[in-house]
Amino acid sequence: MINMDELNSDVLECQFSGIGAIVQKANTMNEELIRLEIGDTDYTPPKMLIDAIIEQYQNGKTHYSSFRGEDSLISSICAMYSKKSNLQINPEEILITSGGSMGLYITFKTILSRDDEVIVLEPAWSHFGEIIKLVGGKVSRVGLNPDKDFDIDCKLIEKFITEKTRAIVVNHPNNPTGRIYSKKELNKLIALAKKYDLYIVCDEEYQVFEFDRKLFPIYKMYDKIITIRSFSKTYAMPGLRLGYVLASELLIHEMVKVSLYTNMYNSTLIQAAVAQVMENDKDFPNNIRDEYKRRRDILYEELNKIRNVRVIKSEGGMYLWVDFRKVSMDERKIVELLRTRGKIIIVPGSCFGESGRGFARISLSADVKILREAARKIQMCIEEMLT
Structure with a gap:
């Protein structure tokens, strides 16, 4: 019988990624979802x-x-x-x-x-x-x-x-x-x-x-x-x-x-x-950067229309960092409600440490049409929470 106490203590101290758990759970859900949790591009290699x-x-x-x-x-x-x-x-x-x-x-x-x-x-x-x-x-x-x-x-x-x-x-x-x-x-x-x-x-x-x-x-x-x-x-x-x-x-x-x-x-x-x-190939990296900047600008504008929500305009990267603190609800509960009601998967800020509490990370790895739909559903869910 394997005794866990005999295993390497450094390995036992490590925890599985919170983001990984969200991805795994979404993978098992037999329904149509807007997946904005993954740190991967939606591009294929050149x-x-x-x-x-x-x-x-x-x-x-x-x-x-x-x-x-x-x-x-x-x-x-x-x-x-x-x-x-x-x-x-x-x-x-x-x-x-x-x-x-x-x-x-x-x-x-x-x-x-x-x-x-x-x-x-x-x-x-x-x-x-x-x-x-x-x-x-x-x-x-x-x-x-x-x-x-x-x-x-x-x-x-x-x-x-x-x-x-x-x-x-x-x-x-x-x-x-x-x-x-x-x-x-x-x-x-x-x-x-x-x-x-x-x-x-x-x-x-x-x-x-x-x-x-x-x-x-x-x-x-x-x-x-x-x-x-x-x-x-x-x-x-x-x-x-x-x-x-x-x-x-x-x-x-x-x-x-x-x-x-x-x-x-x-x-x-x-x-x-x-x-x-x-x-x-000097074009592919520039093209992917320009497309993600376009997506950032569009989603930033759409999310900033939502009452009590502040969006940090990312200077780089693949995400938007959204401040839900004025919604007056634990961001993990907000993320869960967005999953169950809006069928949107995003990542709670607490996955990135205590200073991330009240925030959530939204990936830009989706077509603009999907990002607009995600923003619409987020607005609908937040309005329900505020009423």
């Missing part, structure tokens, strides 16, 4: 990527890759940073990973020892905290102020720093709020990290979705900054699992060990195909 996968398969790209990743992909990433951000990245500063989540795991496994603490700025994707716990670290959650648009508050963050603190996690464009932090905010955060000799782990998963403000890349501004990105949203390919870590050459050398003995190698085929697309 034809050029599909063609490149076939071509690379025919070229025999089915064998092991090198430890850090395919040279062609690493070179394409270096070229992209040079052209877009005027940053000169050395190939030795890049580790290819099987998606952004594996990049996070490898990062935390490399920089944390048992019971080291990591500050996570909330609202935040719940996986940050669970991955930290999985590698034996401790999570220190700092809830940013919703009435100050969740600005980075370095004075507040400093109060949570202890002798065990090793890193601060920042995510922008932020999931769920859509914030793209200003250069001024990020410079203050870097100064704080330098003061206490802390790592900054910067998750830029949604970097392709820049709407009203350009993402300010902080990599290279401090030698203890680690940046993590993936291609999941850039080319609508989350199921193909490909991402990368940027870090100092010294850190990457150690991260390769973790990668080798966990993930071992990434798909040579997918790496080569993505490298080929990066060289030749």
Whole structure:
């Protein structure tokens, strides 16, 4: 008989994602729903990527890759940073990973020892905290102020720093709020990290979705900054699992060990195909960004018509962050009523931490016609709650 007490305590401490539970429940519902809970695009990968996968398969790209990743992909990433951000990245500063989540795991496994603490700025994707716990670290959650648009508050963050603190996690464009932090905010955060000799782990998963403000890349501004990105949203390919870590050459050398003995190698085929697309398809990422900005503008306008509802206009990302606090009802109950009455699935803000209470995240991954219908149903349900 299996004794749970004999299992790894770090694994037992981890919790399944609240968003995952919502997705699983929706998958079992035998009725027509408007699904606005998932962090996936409704696009298919560009034809050029599909063609490149076939071509690379025919070229025999089915064998092991090198430890850090395919040279062609690493070179394409270096070229992209040079052209877009005027940053000169050395190939030795890049580790290819099987998606952004594996990049996070490898990062935390490399920089944390048992019971080291990591500050996570909330609202935040719940996986940050669970991955930290999985590698034996401790999570220190700092809830940013919703009435100050969740600005980075370095004075507040400093109060949570202890002798065990090793890193601060920042995510922008932020999931769920859509914030793209200003250069001024990020410079203050870097100064704080330098003061206490802390790592900054910067998750830029949604970097392709820049709407009203350009993402300010902080990599290279401090030698203890680690940046993590993936291609999941850039080319609508989350199921193909490909991402990368940027870090100092010294850190990457150690991260390769973790990668080798966990993930071992990434798909040579997918790496080569993505490298080929990066060289030749400049339109797809821009087109998907422009379409999501259009959807954001339309849904933002529609939802702002609803009494007692305030919508945060996302500066980037794939979501709208909606403030239901003036509805005077727990947001989890609001989300449940929207599911049962409106047949709409969205995510309660509490899934992203205590500072998310009273809010909800709505995905933009649906056709404009569906988003308008969702807004109409949300308005109908909220009016019922207010009467």
